Amino acid sequence: MDPQSDHDTPIIRIRDLSTRFGTQVIHENLDLDVMAREVIGVVGGSGTGKSVLLREIVGLMRPASGRIEVFGQDTRALDDAGWRTLQRRWGLLFQDGALFSSLTVAQNIDVPLKEHTKLDRVLRRELVDIKIALAGLPPEAANKYPSELSGGMRKRAGLARALALDPEILFLDEPTAGLDPIGASRFDQLIGQLQRALGLTVVMITHDLDSLYAICDRVAVLTGKRVKVGTIEVLLCEPDPWIQDYFNGPRGRAAAGTAQPPDGHRVGDREAVGREEDNV
Amino acid sequence: MTARNDLAAAAPWVEAKQQAGTLILALGGPWITQRIGKQAVALAATPPGAARRVNLDIAAVEAMDTAGAWLVYKTVKHFRAQGLEVELIGAGKATASLIETVAKSDVPCPPPPAAENAVIAMIARVGAATFFVGREARDLTNFLGHTVVVLLRLAVRPWRLRWTAWISHMEQAGLNALPIIGLISFLIGVVLAYQGADQLARFGAQIFTVNLVAVGVLREMGILLTAIMVAGRSGSAFTAQIGTMTVNEEVDAMRAIGLDPMEVLVVPRVLALVVVMPLLTFYADIMGLLGGAVMATAVLDISFVRFARQLSEAVTMWSFWIGILKAPIFGFIISLVGCYEGLKVSRSAESVGRQTTRAVVEAVFLVIVLDAMFSIMFSFLKI
Structure with a gap:
């Protein structure tokens, strides 16, 4: 499990992807590779199909044509059992957490564990507690209902649920949208720490330039129905007007x-989960 | 990590052996959430026996995630708590840091609060529901008063009425309801005629089927079915529309701009139903009678002409007017409840659904209660 060699194999490979809504073309022959253990930020103007792309990767939507491979498997060729196995290997954080409103935070995190594993109740409960702490939630949050939480805490709870099965890929849909700047930068740090500690591959849709600079290894810009990928330094040299305006x-x-x-610290950061960084 | 799927068949294993006062626990296989079963959980419970040291050898572990790391960490913690020396052997850099991360996250959450005594919980629920009904009745009466005040204010300044909204709601609640109300009334006419004829035929009084259909449809069935349909179609729509606007903060935006939601949202809807309900009832009456007439012709050999002649003998104008008179009142109640529940939506999508259901149930309930009261009143008045 040498991380260096892992870095060369794409964990998600998208080829010739096209998406159309009626006559409106969203993506046309889009190619994208996501490498193992990288944090890739997906940016683009409104209506360029960022969320659509993410939904297509995880199978919530079907592209008009094209090929999406995750872990080397063509997702369109998978049968039901194959899908279920695949679904356990990724976690999804929706924009506002998308927690089940009738369940407490702990029960929400327990849902995937209960559904997909053979663990007993005690161990599940212990794992839920760990995930709550990993997501930076206070222990009291475990028995609260989503409606009793602030937006930032709901996102953390959603993240804890996404991490429940220890996925290899984490998809985040605008993780910092709607958070205040302090909350947003803490959330960025949290994702960075978790990514390093758990060896995750992170695909995050974002508008937040601070997030891109803080934690993303590469950035994929959706522009002109295609995608341009690279580090921010590389993208800065792109002539595309949207990219120039953006960066x-x-x-x-x-x-x-x-x-x-x-990998750096912000000076004077005293966040509790921030300590983890020292040990990674 | 990419090899995880190939491990699908493998299971984590533990080997314990005693060696010169040392318990050696060798772990191997995939220690991941998907594969961990009972044998792995039993790890922490291995009795140390006479051993004073424990060596935990995880060199043969092929994959580890937080669940595996947690079990290893828990084992270490468990033996250390018994005063044993524990050494972790063979952890790679990544694994060690994962175990470290999990150790830092060992913050037990408080257990969920215990469930209340079932009997007490039920009594509490009945009590809460009773108070809720009381409060709801008070608030609805309050809202009724508020609406009447706003209506009176508009009567003085009629140019402030939202004509476009009013007409549009009349179209949606009235015109667009014609097909379904017509169909249902027609079928009820058919059913009444058929069932009535079946019974009355035993007395050779088949012709009185006409009386049954006429009185039934005109006095009760026409208006009741119309009211129930309108409550289900339009009352619920009012709640959902206003509720969604509340969720989107549109209602607050109106107030901030200086528009009165009562004037903009409630009054056009209330007036629309008040106007449209008598018209719909009239239409339902006609369709119901038509259904009865068709049935009478087809099954009972009572021709259309005879049906009409018998009809004019069977009913007085009052039978017709009673149905029509109730209509605007029911329309008022349905729209009132619909708007009231819509404005009571809190800022979640979930509550839109809850209030919509409540609006329909309350509107139908109130309509039927009022209808019963009208029946009693009319019987006192002998009409």
Whole structure:
């Protein structure tokens, strides 16, 4: 399990993907590779099909044509059993957590464990407690219902549920949208820490330039029905007007100014889960 | 990690052996959430016997995730708590850091609160429901008063009425309801005629089927079915529309701009149903009678002409007017309940559904209660 060799094999491989809604073409012959154990940020203007792309990868939507391989398996060729196995190997965090409103946080996290594993109740409960702590939630949150939580806590609970089965890939749909800047940067750090500690591959849709600079190894920009992938430095050299506006606009420059290397600390950060970094 | 699927058949294993006062636990196979079963859980329960040291050898572990790391960590913790020396052998860098991460996350959450005594919980629920019904009745009466005040205010300044909204709601609640209300009334006419004829034929009084259909449809069936259909179609739609607007903060936005939601949302809907209900009832009456007439012609050999002649003898104008008079009142109640429940939606999509159900149930309930009261009143008045 040498991480270096893992880095060369694409864990998700998309080829010639096209998506159409009626006559409206969203993606046309889109190619994208996601490498194992990288954090890839997916950005693009409104309506460029970021969420659609993510939904197509996880099988919630069908593309008009094209091939999507996850772990080397063509997702369109899979039978039901194959799908279920595949689904256990990724976790999904929806925009507002998408927690089941009739269940407590602990029960929400327990759902995938109960459904997909043979673990007994005690061990499941212990694992749920770990996931709650990993997601940076206070222990009291376990018995609360989603409606009793703030937006940031709901996202953390959603993240804990996404991590319930120890997935290899984590899909995040706008993880920092709707969070205040402090909450957003903490959430970024949390995802970075978890990614390193658990060896995750992270695909995150985001608008948040700070997130891109803080934790993403590469960025995939959806523009002109295709995708342009690279590190931010590489993308800065792209002539595409949207990319130039995005990274060189006032917000882009501000984010670049305060950016730190993905492994760095923000000075004076005293977040509880932040300690984990020292040991990774 | 990519090899996880190939391990599908494999299971984690533990080997324990004693060696010179040392318990050696060798672990191997995939220690991942999907594969961990009873044998792995039993790990922590291995009795140390006379051993004073424990060596936990995880060199043969092929894959590990947080579940496996947790079990290893728990085992170490368990033996250390018994005063034993524990050494973890063969952990790679990644595994060691995973175990470290899990150790840091060992923060037990409080257990879920115990369930209440079932009997007490039920009594509490009955009590809460009773209070709820009381509060609901009070608030609905309050809302009724509020609506009447706003209506009176508009009567003085009629140019403030939202004509477009009013007409549009009349179209949606009235015109668009014609097919379904017509069909249902027609079928009820058919059913009444058929069932009535069946019974009355025993007395050779088949012709009185006409009386049965006429009185039944005009006084009760026409208006009741119309009210129930409108409550299900339009009352629920009012709640859902206003409720969704509440969720989207549109209602708050209106207030902030200086628009009165009572004037903009409630009054056009209330007035629309008040106007449309008598018209729909009239239409339902006609369709019901038509259903009865068709049935009478087809099965009872009572021709259309005879049906009409018998009809004019069977009913007074009052039978017709009683049905029609109730209509605007029922329309008022249905729209009132619909709007009231819509405005009571809290800021979640879930509550839109709950309030919509409640609106329909309450509206139908109130309509039937009122109908019973009308029956009693009319029997006192001898009409």
